[in-house]
Amino acid sequence: MSIPLLSLQGLTKAYPGVVANDGVSLDIGEGEVHALLGENGAGKSTLVKMIYGLVKPDSGHMSLRGKPFAPSEPRAARADGIAMVFQHFSLFNALNVAENIALGMERPPAMRDLAARIREVSETYGLPLDPYRTVGDLSAGERQRVEIIRCLLQDPKLLIMDEPTSVLTPQEVEILFQTLQKLRAEGTSILYISHKLEEIRTLCDSATILRLGRNVGTCVPAQTTAREMAELMVGSALHTPERAGRDFGDMALDISGLSAPAPSAFGTALKNVHLAVRKGEVLGIGGVAGNGQDELLSVLSGEMPSAADAVRLAGRPIGRLGPVARRRLGLLTAPEERLGHAAAPDMSLTENALLTGSVRQGLETNGFLNWGKAEAFARRIIESFDVRTPGPDSAARSLSGGNLQKFVIGREVLQEPEVLVVNQPTWGVDASAAAAIRQAILDLAAGGCAVVCISQDLDELMEISDSFAALNEGRLSAPRETAGLSVEEIGLMMGGAHGMEVAHV
Amino acid sequence: MIVLEKRPQPSRFWSYATPVAAVLATMVFGGLLFAALGKNPAVAIGTIFWDPLFGEFAFYYRPQILVKGAPLVLIAIGLSLGFRAGIWNIGAEGQYIMGAIAGAGVGLAFYPLEAWYIFPLMVLGGALGGWAWAMIPAVLKVRFGTNEILVSLMLVYVAEQLLASMSLGLMRNPEGHGFPGSRNLQQYESAHNGELIAGSGMHWGVAAAFIAVIFAYVLLNRHMLGFHIRLTGEAPRAARFAGVRPSRLILFCLGVSGALAGLAGLFEVAGPAGQITIDFNIGYGFTAIIVAFLGRLHPVGILLAGGLMALTYIGGEIAQGNLGLPAAAIQVFQGMLLFFLLALDILTNYRIRPRKSEVA
Numbered sequence: 116m117s118i119p120l121l122s123l124q125g126l127t128k129a130y131p132g133v134v135a136n137d138g139v140s141l142d143i144g145e146g147e148v149h150a151l152l153g154e155n156g157a158g159k160s161t162l163v164k165m166i167y168g169l170v171k172p173d174s175g176h177m178s179l180r181g182k183p184f185a186p187s188e189p190r191a192a193r194a195d196g197i198a199m200v201f202q203h204f205s206l207f208n209a210l211n212v213a214e215n216i217a218l219g220m221e222r223p224p225a226m227r228d229l230a231a232r233i234r235e236v237s238e239t240y241g242l243p244l245d246p247y248r249t250v251g252d253l254s255a256g257e258r259q260r261v262e263i264i265r266c267l268l269q270d271p272k273l274l275i276m277d278e279p280t281s282v283l284t285p286q287e288v289e290i291l292f293q294t295l296q297k298l299r300a301e302g303t304s305i306l307y308i309s310h311k312l313e314e315i316r317t318l319c320d321s322a323t324i325l326r327l328g329r330n331v332g333t334c335v336p337a338q339t340t341a342r343e344m345a346e347l348m349v350g351s352a353l354h355t356p357e358r359a360g361r362d363f364g365d366m367a368l369d370i371s372g373l374s375a376p377a378p379s380a381f382g383t384a385l386k387n388v389h390l391a392v393r394k395g396e397v398l399g400i401g402g403v404a405g406n407g408q409d410e411l412l413s414v415l416s417g418e419m420p421s422a423a424d425a426v427r428l429a430g431r432p433i434g435r436l437g438p439v440a441r442r443r444l445g446l447l448t449a450p451e452e453r454l455g456h457a458a459a460p461d462m463s464l465t466e467n468a469l470l471t472g473s474v475r476q477g478l479e480t481n482g483f484l485n486w487g488k489a490e491a492f493a494r495r496i497i498e499s500f501d502v503r504t505p506g507p508d509s510a511a512r513s514l515s516g517g518n519l520q521k522f523v524i525g526r527e528v529l530q531e532p533e534v535l536v537v538n539q540p541t542w543g544v545d546a547s548a549a550a551a552i553r554q555a556i557l558d559l560a561a562g563g564c565a566v567v568c569i570s571q572d573l574d575e576l577m578e579i580s581d582s583f584a585a586l587n588e589g590r591l592s593a594p595r596e597t598a599g600l601s602v603e604e605i606g607l608m609m610g611g612a613h614g615m616e617v618a619h620v
Numbered sequence: 621m622i623v624l625e626k627r628p629q630p631s632r633f634w635s636y637a638t639p640v641a642a643v644l645a646t647m648v649f650g651g652l653l654f655a656a657l658g659k660n661p662a663v664a665i666g667t668i669f670w671d672p673l674f675g676e677f678a679f680y681y682r683p684q685i686l687v688k689g690a691p692l693v694l695i696a697i698g699l700s701l702g703f704r705a706g707i708w709n710i711g712a713e714g715q716y717i718m719g720a721i722a723g724a725g726v727g728l729a730f731y732p733l734e735a736w737y738i739f740p741l742m743v744l745g746g747a748l749g750g751w752a753w754a755m756i757p758a759v760l761k762v763r764f765g766t767n768e769i770l771v772s773l774m775l776v777y778v779a780e781q782l783l784a785s786m787s788l789g790l791m792r793n794p795e796g797h798g799f800p801g802s803r804n805l806q807q808y809e810s811a812h813n814g815e816l817i818a819g820s821g822m823h824w825g826v827a828a829a830f831i832a833v834i835f836a837y838v839l840l841n842r843h844m845l846g847f848h849i850r851l852t853g854e855a856p857r858a859a860r861f862a863g864v865r866p867s868r869l870i871l872f873c874l875g876v877s878g879a880l881a882g883l884a885g886l887f888e889v890a891g892p893a894g895q896i897t898i899d900f901n902i903g904y905g906f907t908a909i910i911v912a913f914l915g916r917l918h919p920v921g922i923l924l925a926g927g928l929m930a931l932t933y934i935g936g937e938i939a940q941g942n943l944g945l946p947a948a949a950i951q952v953f954q955g956m957l958l959f960f961l962l963a964l965d966i967l968t969n970y971r972i973r974p975r976k977s978e979v980a
């Protein structure tokens with residue numbers, strides 16, 4: 116058997132209170148696309164951070180082509196041919212592509228030479244990119260190309276990709292896969308982190324599955340069903356939300372001809388948005404991040420006012436009403452950013468329950484607060500939604516992402532909304548919590564509430580929504596019934612490949 | 621090596637223990653300073669902290685502490701509301717002056733009429749004067765997005781010029797033989813903010829300071845508006861999501877802090893100072909910023925901090941007089957107290973641990 120490119124033996128890393136990796140071993144061969152699978156919090160990020168020299172293992176060792184490998188910092192890992200594309204881009208919006216790439220280099224060449232190199236590499240791998248475009252104007256897919264090309268310029272032996280497709284349309288995913296296959300053909304190994312099983316089945320040669328920091332199995336994805344892999348990840352049989360047969364009622368929320376300017380230089384303007392949701396209906400809104408999701412939520416929550424009759428709640432114009440007045444009428448919202456937007460990080464859960472609950476739960480009389488009632492409401496959220504926390508006095512920031520998300524969603528669901536608008540309800544939440552949140556949304560809808568669910572997780576939208584629309588550069592496609600939509604149709608609604616073409620070489 | 625590790629949530633124990641630890645640390649290091657200057661440290665520390673309260677002449681010094689502390693607390697309470705919400709009124713000194721001018725103006729306009737309603741009207745005038753002066757940065761910020769720190773600070777110097785002009789011109793005492801300064805309100809029965817209990821130092825300003833502490837406590841802990849103020853300071857985006865209108869909050873916070881500073885000015889000019897003079901203001905408005913932060917922007921904390929600040933002023937004066945300590949040494953001592961209070965505050969949010977040796 117040939118020596119693997121990278122071999123990990125018994126890597127262990129513990130943080131206070133949690134063992135992130137516990138004796139993880141795996142081998143990545145030359146020219147192999149190796150998938151690293153696991154739920155959020157399974158230890159995938161810690162493992163790749165150790166390979167990339169960001170974190171030092173407590174014990175265990177790594178070897179690269181048979182030689183001991185212990186990078187002390189990312190620079191050392193890069194020097195040994197390891198490159199990584201992070202999930203969150205580290206790019207400067209105000210600089211152009213070539214300048215951004217030069218910033219990450221040890222000794223950047225002259226700008227003109229670098230631009231020529233970028234053009235050359237990008238075309239070789241089917242990822243066309245203009246080196247002189249400003250990054251702030253690029254789509255998420257194009258920004259990812261910048262990161263990939265930054266890595267490819269180092270001529271890596273191993274390319275680590277952390278959830279690369281979460282920001283891409285299906286067509287863009289297709290382009291990315293062609294690039295990765297070309298890299299593999301040239302002998303570059305790829306460590307591919309994802310929890311999207313179908314992708315892994317089409318792309319990867321082998322897969323390592325992590326659960327709670329342990330290696331729980333290795334498989335050949337093409338010969339394993341998605342369900343088997345999912346059950347290895349979760350460690351138990353999957354529970355898919357149930358949907359009752361639907362009967363839609365009267366019009367609940369009606370948006371017509373809504374336009375709103377971009378709130379900041381790199382925000383997105385909403386252009387002539389139309390949508391309608393009836394009682395009991397779940398409308399899923401897909402789209403790549405940064406295409407107007409945050410702005411649409413602000414317009415609905417009342418943070419961003421609009422023309423009065425552009426937004427109607429049960430026929431009543433509410434475009435000029437603020438958040439409190441809208442809550443009183445039954446329009447509740449849950450923004451994407453948990454810390455700092457949906458919740459105040461340093462305030463207790465009781466105070467955070469008060470944040471949106473004061474009107475509908477009667478937590479104030481003439482402006483005077485009823486702390487007893489607020490605490491009881493917080494307790495009710497914690498119990499109903501299984502929020503893991505010592506109690507309602509804990510600060511919001513002391514909760515893990517998934518638990519805080521359950522709290523934030525639970526806070527709105529328990530207020531019995533007429534219309535609920537959620538943005539990325541299960542982002543960064545583990546599978547069982549995500550299933551619970553989706554079930555809560557479906558139960559609400561079954562009880563006659565109209566739901567608008569904005570999400571980038573297409574699987575989630577397909578699972579819970581009755582109709583589907585997509586945001587693309589601030590425009591909303593015409594909603595269509597979810598049943599019977601094909602992936603290609605969804606991709607086209609999301610804006611296809613954003614006008615990006617594959618370079619044919 | 622030691623490292624600082626962020627606590628999952630602020631430590632309740634340390635938020636109470638740090639002020640005590642800071643006072644102790646100041647005593648130790650201040651004692652070393654006084655020893656280096658050749659004074660007995662125990663005597664010096666005792667003179668500053670003990671004599672004003674319990675010493676032989678405490679009957680004279682104790683009222684002084686109230687007189688000095690009251691305007692500091694009154695102004696700091698107002699400032700703390702804005703600071704909690706991230707609205708920075710740095711110009712309380714100017715609002716203090718304008719309150720004094722407006723309030724004294726009301727009183728002088730009635731001179732020599734004696735009537736019960738004159739003093740209440742002066743109080744109203746003082747509050748309105750400070751409020752109006754604070755509305756200038758507030759309205760400019762709301763309408764044009766100007767920086768309230770710069771505008772409110774600059775207006776202090778405008779107010780000082782106005783004060784000089786008033787004491788030399790419009791408000792100059794016609795029977796004052798041409799000396800600058802207004803009539804002395806202490807000699808005008810209806811306008812005098814005298815001691816409520818003789819010899820106690822308690823004047824209406826002290827009472828107002830206590831009322832303001834209670835008012836601020838209830839507002840911040842029991843009322844939606846106070847909750848919104850705290851929320852805006854902690855997470856501005858979450859505050860907008862909760863339905864807070866930033867412009868209203870700016871008008872409210874700057875207005876209240878201006879009105880309270882104006883009140884402090886009125887009580888001072890009608891009481892301990894007695895008249896409008898060129899050098900009427902002695903920096904209460906700026907010191908109150910320190911008092912507000914020293915008190916952790918908490919009403920009760922501000923009450924204690926104002927008292928402590930006044931104590932070190934009075935005690936420092938005694939130490940200068942009795943022990944011949946240089947004024948600079950007293951200022952260093954006061955600076956130490958501030959330094960330790962703010963530096964030890966880090967323990968509330970962080971814990972100190974020894975760095976573990978890392979495994980390669």
